[in-house]
Amino acid sequence: MNPTQPDLYERRRRALLLGCGYGFVALVIYLSLVRIPRDVDLGVDLDLGHVVAYFWLMIWFAQVYRAVAARLWLAIGLFCMGVALEYVQGAIGYRHFDYFDMLRNLCGLALGFVLALTPLQNASRALAAWAMSRRRPA
Numbered sequence: 068m069n070p071t072q073p074d075l076y077e078r079r080r081r082a083l084l085l086g087c088g089y090g091f092v093a094l095v096i097y098l099s100l101v102r103i104p105r106d107v108d109l110g111v112d113l114d115l116g117h118v119v120a121y122f123w124l125m126i127w128f129a130q131v132y133r134a135v136a137a138r139l140w141l142a143i144g145l146f147c148m149g150v151a152l153e154y155v156q157g158a159i160g161y162r163h164f165d166y167f168d169m170l171r172n173l174c175g176l177a178l179g180f181v182l183a184l185t186p187l188q189n190a191s192r193a194l195a196a197w198a199m200s201r202r203r204p205a
Contacts, residue, residue, distance in 0.1 A: 084131050084191055091127060092148070095120050099152040102161045117171035118178070121145060125179025130191045138183060142176045149173075 098120075128141050149172035157164030182188075 080191065080195060081131055084127070088124070088127050088131070091124055095124065096148075096152065100155060100159065100162065114167075114171055117149075117168050118175040121149065121172045121175030122179040122182075123175075125176045126183055126187065126190075129179065129183030129188055133188070135184075138180060142180055145176055146173055 124145055125138075125142060129138050132138055132141055146169075150169055153164050153166075153169055156162035
């Protein structure tokens with residue numbers, strides 16, 4: 068095996084992380100644009116939901132994109148997505164535009180960016196190692 072090529076495990080892990088990450092992005096877009104009936108009590112604070120959603124996206128993709136510059140571009144891209152979604156919400160009529168939602172998105176991204184500089188950036192590797200250690204030999 069050529070030492071410069073990632074091994075099969077790492078390629079599959081990366082593909083899985085990216086696939087799930089793109090699914091999370093799609094979920095954020097869907098939840099940002101779906102019509103929520105006014106008489107439904109979701110039981111959660113949607114303002115905190117912005118912070119959590121964008122934190123999750125940042126910390127998730129930071130497991131794939133390890134360079135700080137790549138993470139910075141990721142954060143900029145996700146922030147732009149959040150801004151665009153706010154403008155779409157204002158245009159569709161049944162959701163509302165809110166500058167503070169953009170700020171909440173930014174707070175989630177910043178928190179994810181900072182925590183991605185800690186050992187938390189290795190969460191998927193640690194989980195995979197734990198799962199592999201629990202496997203029984205065939």
